[in-house]
Amino acid sequence: MLNRYITILFFFGYSSAVTGQICSQTIKGNITDLGSGGAIQYGNVFIEELKTGAVTDSLGDFFIQNICKGNYHLVFSHIGCESKELYLELTSDTVLKIILDHNHHELHEFSVSTHKETVEIQESTALEIETIRENANASLSCLIEQISGVSSIKNGSGIDKPVVHGMYGNRLAIINNGVAQSGQQWGSDHSPEIDPLVANEITVVKGVGALKFQSNSLGSVILVEPNNIQREPHLHGSANYFFESNGLGNGFNFSVQQYKNIGWRATATVKKSGDKHTPNYYLRNTGNEEANVALQFEKSITKHWNASAYFSSFNARLGVLRGSHIGNLTDLEEAFERTEPFFTQEEFSYDISAPFQEVNHHFGKLQTSYYFTDNQSIELTYAVQINQRKEFDVRRGGRTGKPALSLEQVSNFTELNYKNQFGKEWELKTGLQSNFTDNVNLPETGILPLIPNYVSAEYGGFITLEKSWKKAAVELGGRYDYENRKVADISTDLPRRVVKYDNVYENLSALLGANYAVTKSWKITGNIGLAQRNPEVNELYSNGLHQGVSGIELGDINLQPETSIKATLSVKGKVKQKLFIEALGYHQQIQDYIFLNPTNLVRLTIRGAFPLFEYQQTNATISGLDLSAIYQINNRLATKVQYSYLFGRDTEAGIPLVFMPANNLFGNLTYDFKQWKKLENIELEINNRYVFEQTNLLPEQDFIAPPESYYLLGAKLSAKRQVNKLRFHFYVKGENLLNQAYRDYLNRQRYFADDLGINFIVGINAKF
């Protein structure tokens, strides 16, 4: 939530009359509520070093006296508020003005008119560190699923791809630390190689275009960002641990940071879990292992010149349900009939054997920025990404240890950006980007590769101009992209030979957005954007069997780029400090939309008959509505309701679009308890999710009918406690508490098995 970052602090130094006495300083101040602007009574102020503090009076004022000069860490907290930490070098009497976010149930980023640099006027929702940590057991995609309009394509455990407004894979940009995540995004069973615990903030921009990024986004963007390092000379950090009952998963995450001449932060995560359990049986071979590290450096070289470096390494081994690895169509049909998948075993196991995926993603980024003035700056970024993906199948003749797919992608990205704020609230941003990608199949597989080798050179540039007034803002921008992709494919007919292609694409994107504050409490935002996406290599060249879906997929080398026009309109507002409402409607029209069309043809192979799917182009529309409302029933009790509706249509054939998320409804109730003994911020949440059946689909568009609607009940209890210099955060969560057996339309394992059963998670976080 963006508003939590707005702790506005004013320091007023009073030259003390009695300078001789060292321990005569006072700290006084006032705590107010961000939402209402009113005073916060009974707010706690705690000085960690002195183990002393104060409580605010009815006017929100506090006063601590007879403090020695020195350096202190202060914690400000209140029931139902996010606590705030502050580092203070006390040299004289000090007055602090603290603003706490009391209404933390309030709609994300509701009351803040400030916008993030990369987001601009488009609608966005951010999840910050506390939420990320309380969901340490979840993948990036499952974590952001709590935002309305966001769903996940699942493929076993830990293999999840985010879907925003029906867009996924190459149509959805994932920006990791300012750079578009590179890798094999085309695969619907390839999840983004990002550790959410390394990020301090994850933002979903439910937008119409991503002009500032070199990506194929047709609208929405997911931004994964670590925070800047606090300018604090002491070593600080946090340690997190969680356990989850389903899969007997354990995870540990540790992060430390310091700023002394140079700022640095190191983060490491390890996770391991075993076979997950549906309400009725174990899902064999669905364990996963993950080990990630990240290193971040920041340095102010001069007052105007900053430099930073970032390195991260993501390494995972992800099991795939054994029973989902099948042969031909007959096997698939047999799998539909079964109550539990083939190879199901009675016992739990941590073993991961074939089929599984082994994924490594290494990221390095160097960035430097120079401020000519406070308003004018230039920034140079260089980033390299190495993505390695090996997929292991059950194979004959002792070849199971050899990957069936082994891809390595290296990409080199360079960017030069310029920003200028001028005149009366004008802001100009412009930039140039280049990206070189080298995608290679390692010849260790002994199998014809699914996608060909290629090298691609991309060059792009953008310009955006924004003008703000007191009550309104307008943004206008454009982008041009050039891509030259040289492909070396292997022929499908005999004798095998290399077939080369040389493709050139030129794309244009444009965006117009505006917002207007109708009253102090209500704001309207509208955006319209044009975006294009080049056909991906799999769509152009794939020719062969796609494991797990029992289909032969045929690419088409004549596919043209897709062109999308998307418009969004949103209304955000509040009624007193009680009711918060956000409604976002969108409509997207995609010309030459590329999709995998079932042809009704069957191809005969030695393994039997397989249905044939062809990549084709059509015209499509996607319309939807995201609604959220929060009602603060009283000081302690609040409720939230979210609804996402989406309707996708192939307008050329007059039929539904396949693989679109089902409509869903979410509701929760949160209660903030009084302080109990030494526990603060005690909060209980009961949540409910109802996912409708995907009825917008014809029977011939899938092997079996979409699963029925389902309801999931969850709960969470969390609390905090200060022990000397340590601040603990405890939580207990329950997922699918009714142990419902269900299947989800976007879960590709739904052909074979039920989704996950009941799960309890306990976690602890210690901040120091």
Added chain:
Amino acid sequence: MRWIPIVLIVGLFSCKKDAPEPIVIPNEEEVITTLNYTLTATNGDVVTFTFRDLDGDGGTEPVITNGALDTNTTYSGVLELLNETESPAENITEEVEEEGAEHQFFFSESLADLNIEYGDTDSDGNPIGIKTTLKTGKAGKTDLTITLRHQPNKSGAAVAGGDITNAGGETDISVVFSVDVK
């Protein structure tokens, strides 16, 4: 972690590559292009059923050679699997035989008095199906489906008797021949 120095080196010194070279066409050693089911009658007559698809899943259609059998005759059957993308052709049957406990062939047809029985066993005493005995009865026509399952549940009900229903596993081969008993 071992990649981090390489990230730096590759990153700082790499520049645009012009072509996706070198391309290594993988050696498709695992592919089965051909199945031969050779039936030798007691009188020495040989009938061979063949399914051959040299270019794999894509490209041209497979070529299927069917055959006619005599009535009331006992044949000894032998299955042969080949990878003819290699020269000389690689015999895949040996691989299946070596991993006999992980493989089983299934034969299904619809003639009441045509019988196919297993003539071999794996290390656990369960059938594999590379060797069979086929007995014909009255004249008639049927489809014969030969299926090879990888990692079937060989101890499943009736699986050892040749019933595929409870076998599970995944299908490595599934071919259909027309058999004319006359």
